[in-house]
Amino acid sequence: MGLRVLIAEDEVNIVESLDFILRREGYDVDSVGDGEAALAAMRHSNPPNALILDVMLPQRNGFEVLKALKGDARLAHIPVLILTAKAQAHDREQATAMGADAYITKPFSNRELLEVVGRLVGR
Numbered sequence: 367m368g369l370r371v372l373i374a375e376d377e378v379n380i381v382e383s384l385d386f387i388l389r390r391e392g393y394d395v396d397s398v399g400d401g402e403a404a405l406a407a408m409r410h411s412n413p414p415n416a417l418i419l420d421v422m423l424p425q426r427n428g429f430e431v432l433k434a435l436k437g438d439a440r441l442a443h444i445p446v447l448i449l450t451a452k453a454q455a456h457d458r459e460q461a462t463a464m465g466a467d468a469y470i471t472k473p474f475s476n477r478e479l480l481e482v483v484g485r486l487v488g489r
Contacts, residue, residue, distance in 0.1 A: 369487050371393050399423075400426070401423040409441070420449060432466060468486060
């Protein structure tokens with residue numbers, strides 16, 4: 367079984383793009399479209415090796431998901447990459463302060479995304 371990445375993103379085109387890019391590099395990929403589903407998937411008995419998390423999600427936003435994950439001792443070690451259109455410095459600072467391991471703004475470079483994900487999962 368390969369390294370698994372969960373994508374929490376509500377824009378179908380972005381999910382499809384990320385799925386293609388990551389699978390091409392040998393990752394197993396799952397995706398969810400809202401914050402509640404992201405938390406449920408992370409709390410599964412076999413959580414992913416990394417989470418790519420959008421900030422602007424329905425149900426619970428990415429900051430709420432991040433806070434819940436980093437507050438859960440079983441999941442706090444799983445790296446989280448924030449991938450968002452929110453490019454303001456205070457958004458990046460908030461994510462970092464809450465425990466995000468990386469922050470990339472949309473539109474994103476495929477190469478940068480793969481480099482960051484690879485670093486987060488120890489590839």
